[in-house]
Amino acid sequence: MSSKVLIVAEHDGTKLNPSTAKCVTCARGITGAEITVVVCAADASAIASQAAQLAGVAKVLTVENPANAHLLAAVLAPQIVALAGPFTHVFGPSTTFGKDLMPRIAALLDTAQVSDVMATQSPTRFCRPIYAGNAILTVEFDGAAKIVATVRTASFEAAPNGGSAAIEKASVDAALPTHTRFVAVSAAKSDRPDLQTASRVISGGRALGSADAFKILYSLADKLGAAVGASRAAVDAGFAPNELQVGQTGKIIAPELYMAIGISGAIQHLTGIKDARTIVAINKDSEAPIFEVADFGLVGDLFQIVPELERLIGA
Amino acid sequence: MKRILVGIKRVVDYNVRIRVKPDGSGVITDGVKMSINPFDEIALEEALRIKERGGAEEVVVVTIGPADCQPQLRTALAMGADRALHVQADGVIEPLVAAKAILKLVEREQPLLVILGKQAIDDDNSQTGQMLAALWNRPQATFASKVELAEGKARVTREVDAGLETLEVDLPAVVTTDLRLNEPRYVKLPDIMKAKKKPLETLTLSAIGVEQKQRLKLVKFEPPPQRQKGIRVKDAAELVEALRTKGLL
Numbered sequence: 001m002s003s004k005v006l007i008v009a010e011h012d013g014t015k016l017n018p019s020t021a022k023c024v025t026c027a028r029g030i031t032g033a034e035i036t037v038v039v040c041a042a043d044a045s046a047i048a049s050q051a052a053q054l055a056g057v058a059k060v061l062t063v064e065n066p067a068n069a070h071l072l073a074a075v076l077a078p079q080i081v082a083l084a085g086p087f088t089h090v091f092g093p094s095t096t097f098g099k100d101l102m103p104r105i106a107a108l109l110d111t112a113q114v115s116d117v118m119a120t121q122s123p124t125r126f127c128r129p130i131y132a133g134n135a136i137l138t139v140e141f142d143g144a145a146k147i148v149a150t151v152r153t154a155s156f157e158a159a160p161n162g163g164s165a166a167i168e169k170a171s172v173d174a175a176l177p178t179h180t181r182f183v184a185v186s187a188a189k190s191d192r193p194d195l196q197t198a199s200r201v202i203s204g205g206r207a208l209g210s211a212d213a214f215k216i217l218y219s220l221a222d223k224l225g226a227a228v229g230a231s232r233a234a235v236d237a238g239f240a241p242n243e244l245q246v247g248q249t250g251k252i253i254a255p256e257l258y259m260a261i262g263i264s265g266a267i268q269h270l271t272g273i274k275d276a277r278t279i280v281a282i283n284k285d286s287e288a289p290i291f292e293v294a295d296f297g298l299v300g301d302l303f304q305i306v307p308e309l310e311r312l313i314g315a
Numbered sequence: 316m317k318r319i320l321v322g323i324k325r326v327v328d329y330n331v332r333i334r335v336k337p338d339g340s341g342v343i344t345d346g347v348k349m350s351i352n353p354f355d356e357i358a359l360e361e362a363l364r365i366k367e368r369g370g371a372e373e374v375v376v377v378t379i380g381p382a383d384c385q386p387q388l389r390t391a392l393a394m395g396a397d398r399a400l401h402v403q404a405d406g407v408i409e410p411l412v413a414a415k416a417i418l419k420l421v422e423r424e425q426p427l428l429v430i431l432g433k434q435a436i437d438d439d440n441s442q443t444g445q446m447l448a449a450l451w452n453r454p455q456a457t458f459a460s461k462v463e464l465a466e467g468k469a470r471v472t473r474e475v476d477a478g479l480e481t482l483e484v485d486l487p488a489v490v491t492t493d494l495r496l497n498e499p500r501y502v503k504l505p506d507i508m509k510a511k512k513k514p515l516e517t518l519t520l521s522a523i524g525v526e527q528k529q530r531l532k533l534v535k536f537e538p539p540p541q542r543q544k545g546i547r548v549k550d551a552a553e554l555v556e557a558l559r560t561k562g563l564l
Contacts, residue, residue, distance in 0.1 A: 074454055095476050096474070099457070100455070100458070101445075103442035103444075105449075106411070107414060107446035108449050110411070111530065112409055112411055112531050113410070113440070113442050115440045115442065129439065129539070130438050131437060132439065133539055134332075134539065135335050136537045136539050137533060137534075140531070140532040142529070142530055145530070179453065179485040180482060180485075183483050184481045185478060185480040186478050186480075188478060196476065224564070242479065243478045248436070248439070249493070251476065267332075274542065278561065280554065295542075295545035296546060296548055297545060297547045297548070298549075298551070298554050305551050313555060
């Protein structure tokens with residue numbers, strides 16, 4: 001039986017999130033898969049045309065409804081389930097959006113979910129990290145039910161543009177609950193690149209000592225065009241906001257260059273960066289575990305090294 | 316009675332260094348320290364605080380797992396839960412089975428809130444809470460960093476990729492906890508003694524009418540690929556030079 005994959009698009013109301021293009025690449029790993037992207041939004045047109053350009057996408061379905069202005073799992077799940085009939089697989093990204101939504105879909109379909117797919121070995125066989133990435137588990141889906149999965153975005157390149165999929169309006173017959181209401185989202189406005197997709201990331205840990213001291217990282221990041229990240233310890237201490245957290249329970253990222261500054265390198269942090277192409281560690285403790293995984297290690301006082309780096313890079 | 320149900324899972328303690336068995340059949344758990352999943356401890360702490368503020372009258376903890384889970388249930392009782400439910404089951408319990416089992420207990424206990432950890436640190440699935448909410452046809456507020464109860468409603472702040480999102484949900488509802496929701500209390504010795512006398516009811520999956528179906532076959536476990544150990548540079552200038560040579564600056 002040939003595979004038909006439905007990918008649930010993540011977006012912010014106007015723009016497609018790059019996580020969707022990574023799901024497309026994951027789905028293309030299934031031989032012969034026919035890929036459909038579904039965009040649920042209040043106004044889907046702009047997002048749908050972005051999805052239609054992704055190479056490998058055969059069709060884009062749009063579900064327009066004022067109730068889809070905010071992507072609430074309880075509201076989206078019944079709509080996706082209503083569309084899922086012809087598909088063998090339903091994929092979403094392993095971002096907070098997909099982690100929230102996809103299990104709700106899986107339960108309504110009475111099927112299992114494969115979380116954080118890092119490789120597809122066959123239409124039914126997948127690899128995923130467990131124990132904070134300390135083990136890789138291969139699972140085989142058993143049975144005829146649909147396969148629901150979240151895609152570990154750091155494991156896949158974004159599908160390039162170059163496609164021209166047909167866009168089709170879908171009408172969905174599903175009762176949508178009103179028991180869950182969006183109130184607000186607060187996000188620090190930033191001109192820096194998005195942490196999840198940035199090619200360079202400067203991350204700070206507990207050793208920074210204060211939110212004020214974190215500014216030296218922002219300054220270096222701006223010089224490099226880098227995003228800023230943080231360890232759990234730094235976020236817990238209030239030095240950086242939660243959306244900057246990198247690690248097992250934060251963001252899993254795969255930049256070209258990752259600079260860990262004043263981060264000791266707990267296993268929970270390392271799991272978030274193991275796919276980084278090059279890791280730089282700057283720490284005054286030469287025994288810090290971060291040096292075990294760093295391509296370049298520099299032992300010393302970050303408060304001297306970081307400004308010097310900024311000066312040298314600018315030179 | 317205004318009741319909160321809290322799910323807990325027994326997992327390998329987060330300080331233990333995980334090793335894969337040489338034959339690839341699992342990870343080594345023999346003789347390894349087991350604990351309550353840290354996110355579930357946060358879930359229990361939140362339930363206890365809501366009760367202490369007068370928002371609930373009873374906190375019930377539930378786990379699904381082998382007989383060995385009882386010490387973790389006793390720890391939860393020592394933290395302050397009023398009673399415990401243990402659905403005994405051996406072998407793999409997939410999140411969908413766990414959600415179906417908790418739903419049966421929800422129907423029996425009629426809680427106003429179910430609080431679970433956002434993920435277990437062993438399988439890192441992050442599914443059970445969302446699945447329970449789906450099957451129960453009730454709201455879910457996942458990855459919570461703040462929970463405020465009002466009459467018939469909860470306002471929950473969630474840690475999402477963009478920042479912090481606030482939802483308002485009608486009760487009953489499912490909440491899953493993120494790290495910064497609270498800091499769980501330490502258990503005191505007298506509470507451990509008291510916990511021995513608190514009610515702990517043992518059930519089975521078949522007794523509550525849930526089939527222990529396994530849809531994902533565990534084919535093999537492998538250690539992750541190791542990164543090559545890198546080099547030490549002596550100062551910032553050498554680091555910049557090295558990064559330029561690699562074309563990274």
